[in-house]
Amino acid sequence: MNNDTSFALRVLKERCTGCGLCADTCAYNAIKFADVPEIDSYACRLCGSCVQACPAGALQISEPETGKTAVPQEETKGIWVLAEVEDGCLAPVARELLGKAVVLSEKLHHDVEAVLIGGNVSACASELIAYGARRVRIVEHESLAAFIEENYACELVRLVRECRPEILLVGATPRGRGLSARMAALLQTGLTADCTELDIDSDTGLLLQIRPAFGGNLMATIKTPAHRPQMASVRPGVMKASEPDYSRSGEVVYADVSKVSSDRRIRLIRETVEASCGDSLENSRIVVGIGRGVKSLDMVNRIREWAARFGAVVAGSRAAVEAGLIDAHMQVGQTGHAISPDLYIAIGISGQIQHTAALAGAKKIIAINPDRTAPIFGIADYGWAVSAEEALSQLTAGGL
Amino acid sequence: MKRYIVFLKQVPRSTRVEIDPVTKTLKRSSALTQTNPDDLHALQAALDLRQNTGAEVVAVSMGPASAEAVLREALQYGADRAVLLSSPAFAGSDTWCTSLVLASAVRRIGDYDILFFGRMAIDGDTAQVGPEVAGQLDIPQVTCLSSIHEVKGNWLVADKKAGSLLQRVEIETPCAVMVSRENGELACPTLSGWRRAQRQEVIRWDEGDLQLDGKVVGLYASPTKVVSTDVPQTAKEIRWLSSGSSVAEIIDKCVDSLS
Ligand SMILES: Cc1cc2nc3c(=O)[nH]c(=O)nc-3n(C[C@H](O)[C@H](O)[C@H](O)COP(=O)(O)OP(=O)(O)OC[C@H]3O[C@@H](n4cnc5c(N)ncnc54)[C@H](O)[C@@H]3O)c2cc1C
Ligand code: SF4
Ligand code: SF4
Numbered sequence: 001m002n003n004d005t006s007f008a009l010r011v012l013k014e015r016c017t018g019c020g021l022c023a024d025t026c027a028y029n030a031i032k033f034a035d036v037p038e039i040d041s042y043a044c045r046l047c048g049s050c051v052q053a054c055p056a057g058a059l060q061i062s063e064p065e066t067g068k069t070a071v072p073q074e075e076t077k078g079i080w081v082l083a084e085v086e087d088g089c090l091a092p093v094a095r096e097l098l099g100k101a102v103v104l105s106e107k108l109h110h111d112v113e114a115v116l117i118g119g120n121v122s123a124c125a126s127e128l129i130a131y132g133a134r135r136v137r138i139v140e141h142e143s144l145a146a147f148i149e150e151n152y153a154c155e156l157v158r159l160v161r162e163c164r165p166e167i168l169l170v171g172a173t174p175r176g177r178g179l180s181a182r183m184a185a186l187l188q189t190g191l192t193a194d195c196t197e198l199d200i201d202s203d204t205g206l207l208l209q210i211r212p213a214f215g216g217n218l219m220a221t222i223k224t225p226a227h228r229p230q231m232a233s234v235r236p237g238v239m240k241a242s243e244p245d246y247s248r249s250g251e252v253v254y255a256d257v258s259k260v261s262s263d264r265r266i267r268l269i270r271e272t273v274e275a276s277c278g279d280s281l282e283n284s285r286i287v288v289g290i291g292r293g294v295k296s297l298d299m300v301n302r303i304r305e306w307a308a309r310f311g312a313v314v315a316g317s318r319a320a321v322e323a324g325l326i327d328a329h330m331q332v333g334q335t336g337h338a339i340s341p342d343l344y345i346a347i348g349i350s351g352q353i354q355h356t357a358a359l360a361g362a363k364k365i366i367a368i369n370p371d372r373t374a375p376i377f378g379i380a381d382y383g384w385a386v387s388a389e390e391a392l393s394q395l396t397a398g399g400l
Numbered sequence: 401m402k403r404y405i406v407f408l409k410q411v412p413r414s415t416r417v418e419i420d421p422v423t424k425t426l427k428r429s430s431a432l433t434q435t436n437p438d439d440l441h442a443l444q445a446a447l448d449l450r451q452n453t454g455a456e457v458v459a460v461s462m463g464p465a466s467a468e469a470v471l472r473e474a475l476q477y478g479a480d481r482a483v484l485l486s487s488p489a490f491a492g493s494d495t496w497c498t499s500l501v502l503a504s505a506v507r508r509i510g511d512y513d514i515l516f517f518g519r520m521a522i523d524g525d526t527a528q529v530g531p532e533v534a535g536q537l538d539i540p541q542v543t544c545l546s547s548i549h550e551v552k553g554n555w556l557v558a559d560k561k562a563g564s565l566l567q568r569v570e571i572e573t574p575c576a577v578m579v580s581r582e583n584g585e586l587a588c589p590t591l592s593g594w595r596r597a598q599r600q601e602v603i604r605w606d607e608g609d610l611q612l613d614g615k616v617v618g619l620y621a622s623p624t625k626v627v628s629t630d631v632p633q634t635a636k637e638i639r640w641l642s643s644g645s646s647v648a649e650i651i652d653k654c655v656d657s658l659s
Binding site: 007008027028029030040041042043044045046047048049051052061086146147149150153173174175177178179181182183184185186188189190191192193194208209219220221222223224225226227263264265266267268269270271272273274285286310311328334335342343345364366368377380381382383384385391394395397 | 412433463464465466486487488491492494495496499520523525526527528529530531532533534535536538539540541543544557561562563564565566567568569570571572575578582619620622623624625626627628629638639640641642643644645646647648650651654655657658
């Protein structure tokens with residue numbers, strides 16, 4: 001046990017009522033309980049769950065005395081969006097990120113800029129301008145034709161060091177994730193993963209990066225006070241693109257590629273592009289999601305038949321995947337796909353945040369679950385409190 | 401002599417706090433821990449490759465004293481050595497600081513060929529630590545490994561996957577690979593492995609052993625700061641339905657507006 005007073009998590013003994021909730025909440029077993037809680041500083045990961053759970057406000061994670069207000073020394077400018085290109089086309093997440101970047105720029109008064117990187121990508125520049133970029137920076141070179149993370153990271157880091165953007169947003173796509181993490185390491189800055197909301201703090205002008213947090217029941221707000229750029233990744237389908245305006249004008253800047261070289265430690269032997277099944281899910285206008293409340297494969301098949309009548313795709317929660325009801329590549333949630341359909345119909349899904357975080361972009365949600373207190377109803381527009389069996393028999397009875 | 405280093409993280413068995421329906425109290429079960437699932441697959445990949453190359457497999461975890469359990473498990477599976485990186489100075493590290501600690505451990509262990517990471521830890525959920533360590537050490541990375549084909553001298557031939565993009569690459573070692581549950585089955589620890597593990601010692605290093613200033617890691621040094629945590633807003637107004645026909649109506653309306 002370590003009751004080190006310099007440890008960041010402290011117990012204010014005079015406030016503590018001895019209820020013990022904190023110890024029960026700690027998933028790392030870092031709170032031992034006598035009359036007042038004692039924090040085991042070797043076990044505590046400073047996740048903040050206990051602070052949130054304490055009804056008396058007796059737990060505090062203190063801010064460092066120094067570094068808190070430290071501001072980066074060098075001047076920075078621009079809100080950047082790393083625009084991913086797939087097979088010559090702009091990935092949808094690039095448009096979504098631009099939509100958000102434009103909103104942020106209204107508060108922060110920095111220009112919105114987009115970055116294109118690849119072998120032959122400049123054709124996408126006009127689309128980026130239409131979606132809100134004031135400036136498009138193009139890093140184009142034949143040795144960047146293949147997606148090799150090390151080469152991309154090297155060139156992008158060079159550009160970031162030269163231009164010093166204030167904010168850099170990336171899509172949390174299979175390509176974007178590894179690339180952005182490597183870049184963050186090289187740039188020695190922070191990277192917040194899978195944000196579901198971004199905003200500007202009106203006091204400090206810092207980027208507020210909001211993501212579903214540990215425990216699943218909380219949303220954490222994260223800042224990057226002293227390192228630049230402030231990097232955040234956002235899953236596809238979470239933000240909304242704005243309407244394109246092809247009459248907008250913008251500047252196109254070609255980055256100096258005279259120093260581009262490919263990393264000799266990586267040789268690409270061959271490359272294929274697989275038709276991805278997940279695409280159909282991310283682009284579907286109506287999605288039916290099933291959860292553990294759907295009890296059998298037979299029911300799943302009946303749901304599929306029903307969904308096919310109105311052209312919906314059937315997906316599922318992690319629980320449904322684990323129960324073998326649905327394929328892993330059709331999972332909606334924090335570890336699956338994020339979707340933004342016009343209509344989402346959740347059948348037998350309880351609505352853990354890991355699942356609902358991926359529904360932020362859905363326009364309308366119908367939730368069907370016999371338990372009226374299920375969290376899914378907290379985000380639904382329409383609720384129907386019946387079991388999946390009952391719902392299915394009524395829904396398939398009528399000839400919709 | 402080749403050397404593989406495998407990174408394993410201790411995570412809560414459940415990342416959800418549950419309410420006991422009978423006693424209406426919070427369930428203690430949330431305090432149970434486990435080895436992060438992807439990390440066991442990373443270990444398996446290293447052990448499989450060792451069969452051909454005879455490399456030494458070193459298991460490394462950063463975490464509290466209890467994380468020794470994760471390393472014991474790794475030894476039972478067949479790891480040759482285990483190192484626990486433990487200090488209050490490490491608490492609250494974000495992915496950048498975590499990567500700095502892990503990269504420092506790699507430097508201290510030295511002479512390595514391949515670093516094996518899990519793709520993602522189920523509690524922090526960022527999938528950033530592996531690529532960040534690779535970045536800090538400036539070594540090539542295989543972000544989403546599909547399979548390892550062979551090792552040819554200092555080159556690793558592997559298939560990697562980035563969404564719909566499948567690539568076969570030759571990568572020069574030292575390098576880092578990220579392994580996930582999709583990579584296949586785990587073998588079980590053997591009785592002899594279990595016996596051997598009983599006799600093995602877990603080495604323990606803190607910031608001093610890694611020649612790190614305690615001030616460059618942990619909560620205060622982390623570039624990202626969690627400034628608040630809130631219960632998600634559920635302000636949405638809900639309309640309760642009472643029959644299948646009202647659901648059908650909403651679907652109809654949506655289908656009409658789409659066509
Ligand atoms: C509410 C909350 C939100 C957070 N959000 C962010 C964020 O957005 N950005 C950020 O930078 N940090 C964030 N953190 C901090 C982050 O959880 C920690 O840095 C954590 O130590 C590593 O991240 P991870 O669990 O996501 O690991 P991942 O990057 O998902 O782990 C990948 C692999 O790295 C290896 N690995 C990871 N940690 C260890 C370890 N301790 N020992 C050995 N191997 C390991 C394992 O092989 C693992 O499978 C957050 C923390 C909290 C409490
Ligand atoms: S901050 Fe997290 S790990 Fe530390 S004592 Fe509180 S709940 Fe446990
Ligand atoms: S939750 Fe708060 S009041 Fe209750 S025991 Fe813990 S510190 Fe004390």
